[in-house]
Amino acid sequence: MATLVVSKEIDKAPSLIGKPIDRVDGRLLVTGSAQYTTDYDFENQAYGVIVQSTIASGRITTIDSKKAEKAPGVLGVITHDNAPKLVKPKVDAFKETWMMEDFIPLQDDTIYYAGQAIAAVVADTLEHALFAASFVKVTYDEKKPIIKTGDGMAGAYKPEVWIGFIPGMQLSRGDVKTALEKLQENGGTKVEQTYTTPVEYNNALEPHDAIAYWEGDRLTVYNGSQWVGAARTTLSLIFGVPRDNIRVISYYTGGAFGSKETVFAPEILAVVASRMLGRPVKFVLSRQQMFNSTGHRAATTQQILLAATKDGRLTATRHVVISQSSVVGTFFEPAVLFSPTLYSCPNLEVSTQAVPLNTSSPWFMRGPGESTGGFALESAMDELSYQLGIDPLELRMINYADANPQWGLPWSGKNLKECYELGAKQFGWSKRSREPRSMRDGGYLVGLGMATATYPGGRQPASARVRILPDGSAVVSSATHEMGGGTYTILAQIAADTLRLPIEKVKVEIGDTNMPFAPLSATSMTAASVGTAVKETSEALIKKIILAATNDASSPIHGAPPDNISVREGGRLSRQDDPGVSDSFTEIIRRNNLPNIEAEVFASPGEEAQKFSSQSFGSVFAEAKVDPEIGEVKVTRILGVYDVGRILNAKTAKSQMIGGIIWGIGQALMEFSAYDNIHGRVVTNNLADYLVPVNADVKQIDVAFIDKPDPYNGSLGVRGVGEIGIVGALG
């Protein structure tokens, strides 16, 4: 088939890629017109409220729902006594089957943690459901729960892999023991430190929610999701309904940050209730319920040992992580992920222990592993730099890894040195005084610090359909997600850029399992995965249109060799050797009396994925001022410089990084969740007691991108901008 050639002479329009264009749905978003799951209401819809366990371990002895059943407007109370028996699916991420916890709610009387769903009250209005739920009386046979890491060590285990398939949780290379013995002989030095990170909550603005309704044997579920495909397949297995009979819709997700990768009690109970009652049922978790049953970042204790020669070359790294887990889940915080690959170091040991507790299972939360492990490793690097008397930035340059030090693969594209250099220059790093407490501003002590950021930059198979309609506009479809990052906008940019259409003429449709397959929107890979699919689909569509025209006897460009045809602005095709001779998308559709012209492509990473290590990098510089009298800390300046491949939209990319940096400020200074250790309940279960930064905490934040296309991560050259923002900011 002919290759697509776009002549530079006739194509003077600047590329849309990289431009800081406004969000295509900006007006919808700021006027509150974007429709999230909770915004939908269906005819005859009922409302469900979840009753949660108030104990953290034991059994339910009785649930008395008589009074609730008689309350005004109540349609039903569902408990393990009357819920239908459901199937617990076998988790397999590669088959779109995913569960946070190893049980289905309302199947028996076992209590694993406080906050577990134990009953659902469904009524004609939300108020009636809430009122009736207050009458549900539960008695328990309570056991003493295990809430603190230290109390759970008897049950600790050493996982080899994370989430079932990611290796490296116990790992070694070289010989750490010998390296440490030699250290003393060679006059080197070492630091040994313990770092802890607390429980943190994703807590998206949109709580976990679901509306389910049945039409005969067909089920439709609306939910806030970052993986509609897994929601569909997992529900299919739980309820024994063929996958093709289920449609899951999530046009807008109000933030997820890892917490919406599967179905939770709202989805499952909405499906149960709508089947029992024969009407649509909506469930929305309360803000309090968002703190105990939808995943969180597990607390960690991390011991780090770094040893180096006196000129700063790392000779040994040891990273020992103890992470909380749950008695009803296998997830833990993979804080060791970062350590084997960030710096060049011949001898390394990492190990992980997971400690099951009577809490809801921890789960993915923005930069899982990289964020927490990076904090520990980067803090230890700073300690080491002081022990050695070497500048912290210089120490990182000395140990720069030119290839992946663990797996030996070359990087698909690494420009971290540029990040360090540009960052140091822009931030004024050279003005830093090394001596602690030597820089002052009035009564405040001033500190400057820096850290390396990193995050995987991979890509997964994805597909898209692109259609040109008779009016010349294009419709892009893919079952991916908009979680606030700007998916609608970047996909419209990519399609408009390739099709040479104004962006207003491209409509993007996402978030529906009826659309072409897309992977989960996580690990910052939507742009690389789905973006590449949209690009390749748009290119395939152009080839198809060119062939249709050159084979069409009534086309002005009939008979021209396809590679002599260029796409021009506004959906025109013209001969390169005679640009005056042209055809257009609309004319081709009209002459052939077609409903549209469409293409669908399944875009997969090629062998480059095995040959290269795809990783994003960055450097983050921060200035903080501390009141030495009362310990008040203000982060006055942060600069992040990132190497994340090609930038698709300078505005949305920057917004994502700023968001990540602000989250990093919160993580470093404010965020933590406290459990009552006796009862096992989260006590900081609201956004007044669980602190995140407010505007007044956020001073100057600057973001810069190296913006060099990654040659080995798909034809767009992107690696994704999401999660790396949080990583270096905390470190």
Add this chain to the structure above:
Amino acid sequence: MKLNVQSPSSLVSITALPLNTIETLSDGVLRIGSMVHMSDAAIDPLILDAYPVISEALLAGASPQLRSMATIGGNLMQRTRCYYFRDTSFACNKRIPGSGCPAIEGYNRMHAVLGTSDKCIATHASDLCVALAALDAVIRVEGPQETVRKIPINNFYLEPGNTPEEENELQHGELITAVDLPLLPFSKKSHYLKVRDRSSYEFALVSVATAVDIRNNSIRSARIALGGVATKPWRAYEAEQSLSGKTPNRASFRSAAEIALRGAKPRGDNAFKIELAERAIIKALTTVSQKEE
């Protein structure tokens, strides 16, 4: 009410009552109507001029959005932020007398170290009331038969003792109509310091309201009230007295701070508040004593 902590059978709107003025009475008392919004009081010229500590405390409270809605009377009646009080799945002696206090053995980082009992260690959450306590404000209360009671703020709030459910002197059927600020010659030289985990929309870990009268480098009189550390807006009378006649310097401030926290009872997670409160008192006194009158 949204948390089911209270479920009243009926609510009476008082938003139309004409209690939203700030005026100086003939005897020099400044009267702040109970329906005055926090945001309005904070920028009122009379308050800014004569009682800067009130303005500073108001601006340190809540968030701009809340301050625009909340009233002075409402601020006086706000309930504690104790996690256990606000989550009805826990016992709480304030909510259900005799049910127990899980905060004492539980997670108590935000809790009180002064004025506590073995029944309750919940802090009083207001910033404004700390400033009012320092200035000896008087709460004006009207009852069903148009009776008027004038209750000094330092008698208005009750320590929990054995009855933490009883929080103040307000009786059934009574309404706060105004807060009176008596004349205080040195109230211009006043200051509010709030130490908290973030810059806005967060309750105090520790706060200090203070005013000083300094003549010839000697302290004639001082006021110190503490927030975030006690079960009621906490007036540190002994610490104030210790400053009388002293030179305003770090040594006298430190000594006053230690006296103020004498008798403080740490409960575990909140132990840090004792040293933090001492440091905050020293810083607040240092700041206020350098302030122009």
